[in-house]
Amino acid sequence: MNSTFHGLETAKRALFAQQNGLYTTGNNIANANTLGYTRQRVNFAATEGWPPASMNRSQFAGQLGTGVSAESIHRVREFYLDVQYRAENAKVGYYASNASAMAKLEDILNETGKDPVGLARVLNDFRDSWQELSTNPENDGVREVVIQRGHAVADTFQHLYNTIQFYRQDLGKQVDGDVDKINSLLRGIDDLNRQIAQMEPHGYLPNNLYDERDRLVDELSGYMAIEVEKIPGESNGNAKAIAEGIYVIRVNGIEIVNKDRYLELQVDRQDGYVANVSFGGVPVEFEDLPLGKMKSLIENYGYDDGKGTYPELLAKLDSLADEFAANVNGAHAKGFKKDGQQGGNLFIEGAGAAGIKMLDQIEPDDLAPSLTIDGSGDGKNARNVAESIQGVMSEYERMIGRIGVEAQFANQQRKSAATLKTAVEENRLSVGTVSLDEEMMDMIKFQHAYNAAARTITVIDEMLDKIVNGMGVGGR
Structure with missing residues (x-):
């Protein structure tokens, strides 16, 4: 025979369960704008019916319901969408960094736009000045223009080299800063793994810790492509089946985070280049660096004694x-000055872009535009000097063309990766983000269910009052 107070217990359970639903909805609303928060839902489950299966059970046509319980509060999130998002985030990190590096180079070289004033223009002006000198070899004003434009070429070479080197050093600082950031993220993920591992065996679902861990993993994926695997907690204890367990994170097969420890990223530099990359002493070949911002920075900064975008450009x-x-110098040396002496060097040779300069003692009369020894001023050698510049100009234009194509490709890849990332992110947000309209509907639903459970208790109370105070008083 069922208990007299069976209905009260059933209604009480309903009260507590709907109350949990209301509290969870309120928590979702409170965190609607919290970065990384995933909406939560209560898993309701009917409690075991009465009577239970037993030898001496009461005979009923069927089991009587005993109410509801809030089994768990879980996050509404799809792990597969997280995997997709992190893969696309790594691509965005790589191509966005590449696009930024190439954009800086284009700005430095300054060979695009309506009024380019880069090395190509300076070389062209220098060549034009020699062509002008070929028609006016005796004109001191034209000779002075040649000298000044020669200084301009040397200054431009030095400026380009020093500016690119400055930005390369800045990339090196970014590498160091991002190494620290990556290690901080790994340390944070490891710490959260440990906290989660301590709480799950007690039957808890630490949703806030799950959210924070996923936020850190998402951020880490922008620096390098990673593989994330969920490992259930220890079999002992009271861990729920839906508990997420710890995260094991791998990079190129190396477990950089597991249940026992994490491996810090180490980037060693030597002679101005990245010499070694390792996780906790486990080396990673440059060709096998995981896609992400860190790989882009290293490729642009330079590695392995001179490989990389910026070092190769320098x-x-x-x-x-x-x-x-x-x-x-070679073309000029074949000509003759006004006094009949053979022309000498105009520029320092073998000093590279950082050291090239025009000889300080060069004067207008030191120029040798003629091919005749008497210095009659035929201007033919000036044309030869002008033609000697053409090969360098053509080679430089090809270099600029390659940089332009690479910059365009980097931008296209960045846009493509960003589009895919946005699409995946929208799918993920549609699943896990808080919808205030949906939460308001749930709030009304739980409120009505709570009120109905409270009304049930009132009705049962009236029934019991009738039994206690209204029965057994006849004949008094």
């Missing part, structure tokens, strides 16, 4: 400066 500038000086 080496190319050195080569162009040396070729320019050698070509101009």
